[in-house]
Amino acid sequence: MEGSRDRMMRALVWAWTIAVIVFMYLPALSLFLASSTASRYFIFPINRWGFDWWQRTFASLEVHQLFRTSLLIALCVTAIAVVIALSGALAFARYEWKGRSVYQKIVLLPIFFPQTVLGLALLLWFNALGFTMSWQTAVFAHLVWIIPVCTLVISIQVYSFDPALEEAAFDLGASRFQVFREVTLPVLLPGIVSGALFAFLLSWGNFPLSLYTTGADTTLPEYLYAKMIAGYTPGVPVLGTVSTMAAALLMLLGYLVVLVLRRRRVDGAAGA
Amino acid sequence: MLTGLFAPGRRHAIPLMLFLLGGFAAPLLAVIAFSFVPSRTFSLWQGWTFANYAEIFASSSYITFFWSIGLAAATVLILAVVCYPVAFGMARVFGRYSTLVTLLFALPLFVSENVRIYGWILFFIKNGVLLGSLKSMFGYEPESVLFTTGLTLLGMVYVYLPFMLFTMALGVSMVPGQVRDAAFDLGATRWQVFREIDLPLAMPGIVIGFLLTFVLAVGAIAESKVLGGQRVIPVAHDIEIAFTYAQNWPLGAALSVLLMLVVGVLVLLVLRRFDLDTILGRR
Numbered sequence: 001m002e003g004s005r006d007r008m009m010r011a012l013v014w015a016w017t018i019a020v021i022v023f024m025y026l027p028a029l030s031l032f033l034a035s036s037t038a039s040r041y042f043i044f045p046i047n048r049w050g051f052d053w054w055q056r057t058f059a060s061l062e063v064h065q066l067f068r069t070s071l072l073i074a075l076c077v078t079a080i081a082v083v084i085a086l087s088g089a090l091a092f093a094r095y096e097w098k099g100r101s102v103y104q105k106i107v108l109l110p111i112f113f114p115q116t117v118l119g120l121a122l123l124l125w126f127n128a129l130g131f132t133m134s135w136q137t138a139v140f141a142h143l144v145w146i147i148p149v150c151t152l153v154i155s156i157q158v159y160s161f162d163p164a165l166e167e168a169a170f171d172l173g174a175s176r177f178q179v180f181r182e183v184t185l186p187v188l189l190p191g192i193v194s195g196a197l198f199a200f201l202l203s204w205g206n207f208p209l210s211l212y213t214t215g216a217d218t219t220l221p222e223y224l225y226a227k228m229i230a231g232y233t234p235g236v237p238v239l240g241t242v243s244t245m246a247a248a249l250l251m252l253l254g255y256l257v258v259l260v261l262r263r264r265r266v267d268g269a270a271g272a
Numbered sequence: 273m274l275t276g277l278f279a280p281g282r283r284h285a286i287p288l289m290l291f292l293l294g295g296f297a298a299p300l301l302a303v304i305a306f307s308f309v310p311s312r313t314f315s316l317w318q319g320w321t322f323a324n325y326a327e328i329f330a331s332s333s334y335i336t337f338f339w340s341i342g343l344a345a346a347t348v349l350i351l352a353v354v355c356y357p358v359a360f361g362m363a364r365v366f367g368r369y370s371t372l373v374t375l376l377f378a379l380p381l382f383v384s385e386n387v388r389i390y391g392w393i394l395f396f397i398k399n400g401v402l403l404g405s406l407k408s409m410f411g412y413e414p415e416s417v418l419f420t421t422g423l424t425l426l427g428m429v430y431v432y433l434p435f436m437l438f439t440m441a442l443g444v445s446m447v448p449g450q451v452r453d454a455a456f457d458l459g460a461t462r463w464q465v466f467r468e469i470d471l472p473l474a475m476p477g478i479v480i481g482f483l484l485t486f487v488l489a490v491g492a493i494a495e496s497k498v499l500g501g502q503r504v505i506p507v508a509h510d511i512e513i514a515f516t517y518a519q520n521w522p523l524g525a526a527l528s529v530l531l532m533l534v535v536g537v538l539v540l541l542v543l544r545r546f547d548l549d550t551i552l553g554r555r
Contacts, residue, residue, distance in 0.1 A: 005462075009462075010365050012357075013357050013358075013360060013361040013365045014361065014365065016357045016361075017366075017373060020354060020358055020433075021373075021377070024376070024377065024380055024430070024433065026392070026395055026401075027388045027389070027390070027392050027394075027395060028380075028383075028388070029391075030391045030392070030394035030400070030401045031387070031390070031391045031394060033394070033401060034394045042394060042397075042399070043399045043404065044399060044400055044401050044403075044404030044405065045404055045405065045408050083287075084287045084288055085288070087284045087285075087286075087287050087288065088285060088287065088288035090280075090281075090284040091281050091283075091284035091285035092285075093549075093552070094284075095279070095280050095281030095284065096281065097279050097280075097281030097285075099282070100281060101547070101548070103285050103289070104548045104549075105543050105544075106289070106292065107288065108539075108543065108548075109292075109539065110292065110296050111484070112483065112484060112487045112535070112539045113487065113535065114488065114491020114492075115488075116491050116493050116508045116511070116512065117491055117508065117511060117528050117531060117532065118296075118299075120303075120511060120512070120515050120524065120528065121299040121300055121302065121303045121528065122295075122299050123515070124299065124303055124306060124515075124521065124525065125298055125303075127314075128302050128316065140295060141295075143291070143295065144291075144292070144296055144299075147288065147291060147292075148292075151288065155552060159552060201381075201382035202381070202382065205381075205384040206384065207384045207385060207386050207494075208494075212515075220384070221384035221386060221387065224386065224387055224390070225386045228386065228390050228393075228498065236390065237390075237391075237394065239387075240383075240387040240388075240390065240391065243383055243384065243387065244383045244387075247379060247382040251375060251379060251382065252375070255371075
């Protein structure tokens with residue numbers, strides 16, 4: 001009796017979850033369908049399928065430039081975010097120190113903040129400092145909320161890190177730099193990779209912060225937004241689908257890397 | 273061990289704190305300062321005034337606040353019901369599929385929200401995926417529900433779902449399985465276990481999920497612009513207009529300050545009560 005009710009509950013939870021997943025992917029499906037029509041406007045059911053719009057979009061020089069700008073911003077954000085967040089995560093989760101719990105909450109504040117307002121605040125601030133908006137100011141703006149996210153992601157790995165490992169290395173006469181390179185870094189690597197992945201993807205997909213801080217440079221999400229408001233072509237769903245699939249691919253790749261790193265660590269620990 | 277200014281913990285916190293000082297605290301202070309300068313000026317040094325705040329309360333623009341808060345609250349309530357079974361499943365039912373489910377829910381976070389919202393337009397628009405299918409299969413042609421307040425809400429529920437789900441799942445995974453088993457062994461019903469064990473023990477994650485979703489949703493703008501046809505104007509939209517088309521930065525700054533007050537008070541009140549080590553760490 002109890003068993004069958006349990007099975008029923010599990011089935012219900014599965015069914016509900018699958019329904020929610022379908023809900024989450026309906027827009028992506030619609031984008032894909034709209035991108036694969038041969039006509040200028042989207043009419044469903046599609047009577048003329050075609051991938052001309054994919055070709056046309058990929059051949060566009062403007063789109064190449066957008067990809068370059070978005071990529072440049074995301075790569076800079078990732079590089080800077082990982083360094084600052086790694087240090088920040090050690091302070092967050094590794095060391096006991098006075099003021100740590102206040103510090104933990106300060107780190108959360110930019111995440112718990114409406115991004116549109118943050119973007120406008122940064123615009124105002126850059127303006128007051130006399131900066132011209134460009135992709136560099138956008139990198140800075142992205143960092144304001146991506147560094148805290150990245151710090152949280154790495155912290156979760158740091159929590160499972162045993163400080164005794166570092167101390168043992170020190171006792172065996174390793175220098176500070178050696179300890180960091182040979183002990184701390186390898187152990188934390190899965191967390192650092194996930195943090196980098198988050199940083200890259202969140203920057204790549206960011207719209208509210210880019211909107212106010214890129215100035216004359218344009219990122220992919222900004223361009224798509226402008227096109228949605230005025231001047232729809234099936235190029236919009238093409239680029240939407242491409243960015244969804246690129247994010248999926250990258251996430252999967254990152255996940256596999258983290259998996260391999262974890263396994264190697266477990267094997268290493270078993271071998272030692 | 274070392275204490276004082278150069279204790280290792282404090283030393284490692286310095287780069288991040290310096291960055292947030294220049295990138296978060298300073299811009300917010302600039303906004304606060306700007307909210308006190310005369311309307312339509314772009315310099316901080318022209319005397320101070322409360323006129324911008326007076327203008328907000330004299331006009332009807334405070335109504336946008338109520339819309340934003342109401343929509344955000346509705347989003348949170350709907351998401352609480354939608355996400356709990358999924359979060360529960362991730363911790364207790366899915367087993368080795370749990371990672372797959374997590375990845376599926378995380379992916380949308382990495383696609384720009386305006387693109388995903390646009391997918392809904394293509395879904396709901398006349399001759400779009402939904403209405404086109406209905407028409408061709410059943411010959412049934414209802415009005416499109418696009419550009420209504422209900423669709424704004426759907427867009428918000430959709431955009432903020434992962435934020436609620438992941439924080440909630442963090443909370444649900446804090447509930448120890450043995451405690452639940454013990455309660456069942458002692459004859460507790462499913463409802464009793466939910467009310468007396470699952471809910472209270474998962475509460476930190478649930479409350480933080482509520483907070484995060486509410487705060488983000490209160491600043492939502494794209495949903496009403498793209499899906500809602502601006503049937504209702506959220507406060508973030510007013511702020512944006514003041515900063516861009518109207519070129520009235522002081523008014524935009526004053527509206528931002530009011531929004532920051534709502535958000536800030538809420539965040540500080542809630543976060544004060546939780547120990548993040550136990551939520552994130554599980555040592």
